[in-house]
Amino acid sequence: MQAPDRIAAAPVSRQRRWRGSSKAACRETGGSGVVPGHEDIAAAGERLPRSHGHAALLYSGQADFLTSVLEFVREGVRNGEPVLALLPEQSAGALRCELGGLGQDVLLANMGEIGGNPARILPAAQTFAAGRQVRCVWEPAWPGRSDAEVCEIARHEAVSNLALAGGSVTALCPYDAAGLPSPVLEYARDTHPDVIEHGQRAVSSSYLGPARIPAPCRQPLPAPPAAAPQLQYDLDLRPVRDFVSGYASGAGLSEARRADLVLAAGELAANTLRHTAGGGTLQLWQDEHEVLCQVTDDGCIADPLAGFRRLPPDSLGGHGLWLVNQVCDLVEMRSGSRVDGTVDGTMVRLHMRLPATGPAQSASAASASHSPAG
Known part of the structure; x- marks a missing residue:
């Protein structure tokens, strides 16, 4: 298999004042x-086929996280698909210890650097894919994310359904069901066609559709x-x-x-x-x-x-x-x-x-x- 490509970390560097008009461009x-x-x-986006290449993993504990992520990674390696894992430090460390021989086919990258601004996640996946069929694991939310960041994560996940439909990237998005506030988990269900919980994958009954952002x-x-x-x-x-x-x-x-x-x-x-x-x-x-x-x-x-x-x-x-x-x-x-x-x-x-x-x-x-x- 072709070795994963390197991705440079992105640089880290109620009243509205509308003057709108019906003729606005x-x-x-x-x-x-x-x-x-x-x-x-x-x-x-409703004209697009329902994407099953974008699933949320609502995991309960490290063992649950590793079981589902390693299964996703192994399936990708068997299919000849390089894997990009964009993870916070704790999740990255746990996965690194369990990869074993799979490590040569997996690129681990720091989500805190690349995805601190959630709008950088899709471009990173796009760069990694470079026209190849690939898999991405991205965990965009962790305890301590601000409310503003949480809503931009939801926006990123919603538009990802458009970007990934019929494309070359299959994405698994872990969310810590025990450590994250309930609205974050609700947004994950709203913005992913499929949800994995307790080892079971099912169609999300609350999925809003491609590019549809939760109302809050x-x-x-x-x-x-x-x-x-x-x-x-x-x-x-x-x-x-x-x-x-x-x-x-x-x-x-x-x-x-x-x-x-x-x-x-x-x-x-x-x-x-x-x-x-x-x-x-x-x-x-x-x-x-x-x-x-x-x-x-x-x-x-x-x-x-x-x-x-x-x-x-x-x-x-x-x-x-x-x-x-x-x-x-x-x-x-x-x-x-x-x-x-x-x-x-x-x-x-x-x-x-x-x-x-x-x-x-x-x-x-x-x-x-x-x-x-x-």
């Missing part, structure tokens, strides 16, 4: 944007602090870059992380100028853990996978949000239309941890996040 695939969690857009994770983001500085932009990007750079410097971000935030905010603002007529609003604030940057405009994104897959270099557009996800610690996204058909617009919230908050697996600040229980 709807960005199909290009530029920076957000994944819509609305029924009219997600319904497009589609709620508006909490409002920024009332005193958060803001900038209205509608002509060029220089004021955006200067505004973000100045704030990030004062907040204590390193030079490299400040450059990352300026790059990400610039990508989002450029998308506003390219695809809307009304300009946008940028707000910045911080807490003891991180700097947050929010960009809103009156556009929408129609591609549920925007930002969740790496497009070929020669593709026209579609790279912006992927790049934003590569340089930010977390990206929260809301976009689309309300039930009455009027346009809400697009909101993207960028999170950048401050130096003192530690490694990628530390809990992010939850003060600007909503509860996973809704």
